[in-house]
Amino acid sequence: MLNFIIQRLLSGIGVLFFISIITFVVLMWIPGNPALLSLGTDATPEKVEALKESMGLHVPWYEQYINWLIGFLSGDWGTSYVFGEEILILITQRLPVTLSLAALSLTIAIPFAVMFGVISALYQNKWIDYMARSLMQLGDAVPQFWLALLFLVFFAAGYGWFPVAGFTPMEEGFWVSVHSILLPSIVLAIGQVGPLIRIIRSSMLSSLEQDYMLMTRVNGLSRTRAIGKYALRGAIIAPLTIVGMQLAGILGGAVLVESIFALPGIGRLLLMAVEQRDLILLQGVVFFITSAVVIVNIITDILYRLVNPMIRFGGNHE
Amino acid sequence: MSRLRNNKLFVLGIILVSMVVGLCAVSFFYLPHDPNVMNTKERLLSPSVEYLLGTDQFGRDILSRIMVSSRYALFIGLVSVSIGAAIGLFIGAIAATSKGIIQGLLMRMIDGLMAFPGILLAMMLVAVLGEGLWNAVLAIGIFMIPVFARLSYSLVLDQKDELYIKAAQSYGTSRTRIIFKHLLPTIMPRIITQFSASIGNAILIESSLSFLGLGVQPPDASWGLMLSESRQYTLTYPFLSVPPGIILVITVLGFNLIGDAVNDSMVKRRAAA
Numbered sequence: 001m002l003n004f005i006i007q008r009l010l011s012g013i014g015v016l017f018f019i020s021i022i023t024f025v026v027l028m029w030i031p032g033n034p035a036l037l038s039l040g041t042d043a044t045p046e047k048v049e050a051l052k053e054s055m056g057l058h059v060p061w062y063e064q065y066i067n068w069l070i071g072f073l074s075g076d077w078g079t080s081y082v083f084g085e086e087i088l089i090l091i092t093q094r095l096p097v098t099l100s101l102a103a104l105s106l107t108i109a110i111p112f113a114v115m116f117g118v119i120s121a122l123y124q125n126k127w128i129d130y131m132a133r134s135l136m137q138l139g140d141a142v143p144q145f146w147l148a149l150l151f152l153v154f155f156a157a158g159y160g161w162f163p164v165a166g167f168t169p170m171e172e173g174f175w176v177s178v179h180s181i182l183l184p185s186i187v188l189a190i191g192q193v194g195p196l197i198r199i200i201r202s203s204m205l206s207s208l209e210q211d212y213m214l215m216t217r218v219n220g221l222s223r224t225r226a227i228g229k230y231a232l233r234g235a236i237i238a239p240l241t242i243v244g245m246q247l248a249g250i251l252g253g254a255v256l257v258e259s260i261f262a263l264p265g266i267g268r269l270l271l272m273a274v275e276q277r278d279l280i281l282l283q284g285v286v287f288f289i290t291s292a293v294v295i296v297n298i299i300t301d302i303l304y305r306l307v308n309p310m311i312r313f314g315g316n317h318e
Numbered sequence: 319m320s321r322l323r324n325n326k327l328f329v330l331g332i333i334l335v336s337m338v339v340g341l342c343a344v345s346f347f348y349l350p351h352d353p354n355v356m357n358t359k360e361r362l363l364s365p366s367v368e369y370l371l372g373t374d375q376f377g378r379d380i381l382s383r384i385m386v387s388s389r390y391a392l393f394i395g396l397v398s399v400s401i402g403a404a405i406g407l408f409i410g411a412i413a414a415t416s417k418g419i420i421q422g423l424l425m426r427m428i429d430g431l432m433a434f435p436g437i438l439l440a441m442m443l444v445a446v447l448g449e450g451l452w453n454a455v456l457a458i459g460i461f462m463i464p465v466f467a468r469l470s471y472s473l474v475l476d477q478k479d480e481l482y483i484k485a486a487q488s489y490g491t492s493r494t495r496i497i498f499k500h501l502l503p504t505i506m507p508r509i510i511t512q513f514s515a516s517i518g519n520a521i522l523i524e525s526s527l528s529f530l531g532l533g534v535q536p537p538d539a540s541w542g543l544m545l546s547e548s549r550q551y552t553l554t555y556p557f558l559s560v561p562p563g564i565i566l567v568i569t570v571l572g573f574n575l576i577g578d579a580v581n582d583s584m585v586k587r588r589a590a591a
Contacts (some may be wrong), residue, residue, distance in 0.1 A: 014422075141518065141567050143542075149552070249436070
């Protein structure tokens with residue numbers, strides 16, 4: 001187990017290293033250079049050189065990369081051109097919005113996914129299973145931004161049940177805050193339910209086929225009790241650790257949903273960075289999001305091993 | 319194939335995709351109206367015999383714009399997935415047939431690319447390359463690389479210790495020849511399955527990019543762009559955001575259903591063998 005953790009951490013560091021290089025190199029290719037872009041039309045060659053030097057752009061790219069990495073690790077993520085503020089501060093200001101969105105959408109998605117996943121496995125190839133699977137297919141095909149738009153039209157603008165835009169922070173009351181992000185969270189949750197149902201359904205199906213389920217029948221347990229006590233435990237705990245992998249999907253969806261509902265989160269910050277060509281900001285946000293995804297994946301990988309005894313002892317979990 | 323023909327979902331998928339491909343084919347010969355001609359007198363009209371799906375904020379015919387957009391969607395889907403499949407296949411095959419450092423480096427690179435949430439990598443590339451059709455194609459193509467690299471890596475790894483490969487090696491066949499002559503034909507069916515499943519995803523990303531103003535640029539039409547333009551009229555004329563969304567769902571659902579059905583039938587065939 002310890003070996004596995006060390007190995008997983010090392011490969012995680014390797015991945016992070018590659019991400020940092022990809023992010024850095026790709027953004028170096030920008031036509032023109034950041035100094036020229038930030039000075040705009042009144043850029044004289046002297047001004048550009050001076051600014052390049054002050055931004056550390058006059059040294060070769062690998063030195064720039066090392067300087068950037070050192071700065072990054074020591075908490076100096078640079079200053080955004082557009083906002084004129086430190087990037088680390090910009091990110092931490094917007095993080096609560098995106099985190100609340102992610103948390104609320106998972107809180108909505110998981111109970112639904114467990115319910116439909118388990119029912120659909122118990123009644124395999126019955127009408128309810130077909131219904132759940134059709135809903136899954138439809139959920140995969142409906143673009144989240146379209147759903148967000150329709151929800152906005154009907155529930156916020158049409159019926160006025162929800163605010164059309166904006167975020168109310170937690171300090172102004174828990175329920176008010178939840179209400180302000182409920183609609184976007186439902187949209188994100190609908191995107192999450194499909195993949196989760198798929199995992200829980202197949203895990204439940206394989207759990208029902210295990211020898212210990214036969215054993216409970218031999219011992220005279222009723223089907224309901226056998227399922228409630230043994231099959232469910234085997235089927236649900238392990239897949240739930242995979243929730244971490246959904247993070248990438250949630251963060252990707254957040255870019256669109258935050259833009260539609262005008263929520264001041266990380267996704268919107270990213271979009272602004274792209275639109276305004278604020279490359280240092282873009283670099284910071286991209287590296288922040290991808291690192292979060294990698295780190296959460298490492299943690300859930302390790303949790304998955306800890307929770308699932310079949311994997312822990314090197315058995316086959318398929 | 320006969321099993322596929324009996325699969326209702328597969329048939330439904332074929333019908334849906336044929337509808338969109340048909341719409342696209344017809345758009346080259348006949349359009350009800352010029353999709354780019356503005357006519358402010360007839361703006362935001364409800365559906366009628368003259369304008370089957372009504373008109374948009376500039377008085378342009380929505381049906382014609384949807385038909386023209388299908389060209390972009392199908393084109394971007396096919397080309398970007400082809401780019402991703404070709405490069406991914408190449409990287410995956412190289413990684414699976416090499417050892418040690420090269421394999422480790424290539425796979426960490428693929429893991430690194432995979433850590434970028436779907437639209438993020440595309441957005442970053444668009445920020446660097448600039449908005450537009452071709453840059454969106456390239457960005458989505460790069461996003462598709464790790465999917466195909468992972469798949470071909472595990473497929474090649476599965477095959478490379480098989481007897482027929484060993485036999486070819488013992489004859490002194492070169493690595494390139496083994497990859498192209500022996501490995502590729504064996505793993506192609508699975509790659510093609512992934513290909514059709516990925517087209518739906520690629521079209522979804524294209525529409526998201528265009529929705530954010532980073533893909534197809536006005537005055538050209540794209541379903542994502544039409545939805546983006548409809549945002550200003552959510553209060554006054556919400557119908558504007560309905561037709562492009564429905565055609566988008568039809569297209570993506572169609573490609574997904576075909577991909578899933580082909581994949582299922584191959585899993586069953588392998589289980590039966």
